[in-house]
Amino acid sequence: MEVLLLNDDTIAAVATGLGGAGIGIIRISGKDAVDIGNALFVNPKEKTLSEALSHQLLYGRIIDPGTKKEVDEVLISKMKAPHSYTAEDVVEINCHGGIVPLRKILSLVIKAGARLAEPGEFTKRAFLNGRLDLTQAESVMDIINAKTEKSLEYSVAQLKGRLSQKLEELDRALVGILAHMEVNIDYPEYDIEEISYEFVNKEIHKLMKIIEGLLLVAQAGKIYREGITTAILGEPNVGKSSLLNTLLMEDKAIVTEIPGTTRDTIEEYINIQGIPFKIIDTAGIRETDNLIEKIGVEKSKKLLSQTNLVIFMRDISQAVSPGEKELLELLKNRKTIYIANKTDALKKEDCKIPEPWIPMSLLKEQGIEVLKNKMVNMVYDGTVNQDADYLITNTRHIQLLEKTKTSLENAMVTMKTKMPIELVSIDIMDALESLRGITGKAVGIDIINQIFKNFCIGK
Template identity: 45%
Template sequence: MKDFADNDTIAAIATPPGEGGIGIVRISGENAGFVADKFFKPVKKGFSVIDFKTHQAVYGKVIDDVGNVIDEALCIAMWAPNSYTKENVVEIQSHGGSLVVHRILELALSHGARMAEPGEFTKRAFLNGRLDLSQAQSVMDIIQARTDASLRMAAGHLQGAFSEEIKSMRHDILEIIAHLEASIDFPEDDIEDVAKQEAEEKICKIKDRIDEILKTFHTGRILREGLMTAIIGKPNVGKSSLLNALLREERAIVTDIPGTTRDSLEEYANIKGVPLRIIDTAGIRETQDKVEQIGVEKSVSYLQRADLILALFDISRPLSTEDEEIINMLEGKKGIILLTKKDLPKEIDVDDLKDKLHGDFKYIYISTLNKEGLKDLEDEIVSRVYSGNSGQAEGCFVSNLRQAEALKAAKKHLEECLNTIKMDMAEDFIVIDVRSAWEKLGEITGDTVDEDIIDQIFSQFCIGK
């Protein structure tokens, strides 16, 4: 399945851009040791990189082509197949200056390596059988995880928890195919009806398992990408105060002057393991300020696209025309209505507000001044995100659209298969649909996926991973 030419040797910087304590240049391929040996010289004389024991750090110096010392560094060789890519891998660990690591990379490229493409190290790990496609995709999810729950899900995928569930279903489907084909090949044994009955029972169980997994997609996608949350309300209703309370830091400017937030602020908050992608929007009101007008337009746009709406109403002030406008915008939507400034005397009829709001809303009283109601808000957010999946391990959640679409397609083929059985059609027709479901599940692990899809997936990775 390998698609890289002649097992060529690749190199890239494996650490983030900028300055740091350590910078790593990674080299992978059959000639990785020979490439590194051209410019890394161990302190121990007469000792070359290709003589290194696997997985042992060796101290030495990086030397350019005219003998100048670039840096002192450690070199670690990881010989095939005991490496990330299952190829020969050499890592040079130098000081983390941007110039230093780029000079080392240039030396590797000048001595026979080529620049790695985005995600090519992980792609080679997949093509060489070290990881399946679901595990490979989880590598970037681990890098990008923003909460413990996100990390647990990504780590579970990397360890193969999700893949094992998919492989188990594919194994069960193969057994169904084998029994059906046996009844086709040996009609004299009169096992046709038994094979169909057993196939129907097993297919129903597999379809139910797919349904249970698909129920986790909402949660899995949020843990992976974050819950896009729009905080909306009229000016000076407490939006920025809420943002600061959720972030547990003074991120947004808070004053009693209306219109302080003229643009949208976007931050990530960790709400009991749920990554909230919070957008603090400009206060919605009529204004002559062109900059603020743009901010209000963006607020309305975010309201339409948000996964979760937090709409704020100040109960210490009567409903205004601005509140009425927001009420109209919320028509038919769902979210959480936050009745702010609970610590002040109530000036609005909350029942009247509820009558005006037509949608699926939860009402929570809060006061960001004394932190009242914030725990109730956090509990409601977590409840909405997990929605019945709290008892399941995050490592088995569906985490991206490609996986979900493959599962839905497999389920559809199984449903068609059940219809075929009910119509008492021949086993050949049943096998066609069952095999199609098996192939769709294989797209998740990469066993039956097209090369173009593989290239597209790994192109989204960073270079060096």
């Protein structure tokens, strides 16, 4: 891992959302944080921030040093290094949460010697100062962006270091294998190569099982983190927008009896049994001369290649049209749920709906729960352990785990062909480097910058 030079300057940013709120927080981190706080803060009992205990709130006011005017009534605290979020000296100013006081106080903090923090720089400093590893740092944004309680639960577990602990176990095992191999390389006169091959092969098989287990639940991790992109597809006026409104329990899409009402895709997240589904109501696919509707139809067709799940709807009271036959052909090799809507329009003797079609009447609110259960079952496919206390949720982690696995497979092939043990150790080193790329033990500053630039300012 290349040398990472820490900035020795002091950074500041608004740590809460801009807008009308009861409280807003300006966070300052760095060696001058306390001095900057002292320069702006006045306590009625003339107590300074320097004199205050760490993690103690002080009441007072922020004063503009240039004009001596009072800016806002505040509560201020300091957190002495290393017992803070960034492991540096941190000062937090709790003021009123309007845009004007937040911006005014932040501008005074910057005039006093701080600079505006870059996106994710507070968390980046926590990582560089050793308070968090990279998986924990990345979980901060996962917590902020959590779409369901379940995704929040897994993100919090990752922040606590549960995934890090599992990866650390793998790290120690790989280091142990390399140490064992070094004995053979450094003392060839003892002729223990056969014993080394047997030991290494056995240990690699153990590690492969652990990695395969992590990768098995990785798909579920991506689901909880990113959600399942689900397109509602069908011809115009079969009930797609009504289904979206029913799932969302609000009138998000305009519903009329006029075919082609939905001209563009409408997207919204819903939570079903802890799984976030990104539901997309598409424009009805049909031949049309309307230019705007044509564009919507083309977007719907392109969307097929980007979806995880399709809900195909048709009006069961009507005969199958040529357009529907074409759509059904397009969906043959895709994960699809088939909905036979408007069963309320059928005569009693015609109500037998063959599988895999789910009978539905949105008018009578029938079939919705069956659909929700089917959506959840199709996501899990019986392969996900829902009771796991950690999941791999990040695409970068998955790719590096797969690289680790590939390197271990290469090591087994090298041993099978009776190549020198020095060559086996190269594959093991590659595996260790890939694994350490997940936690940040072996990752360059360019990768680190790429990860943290996606954070919000103030985090």
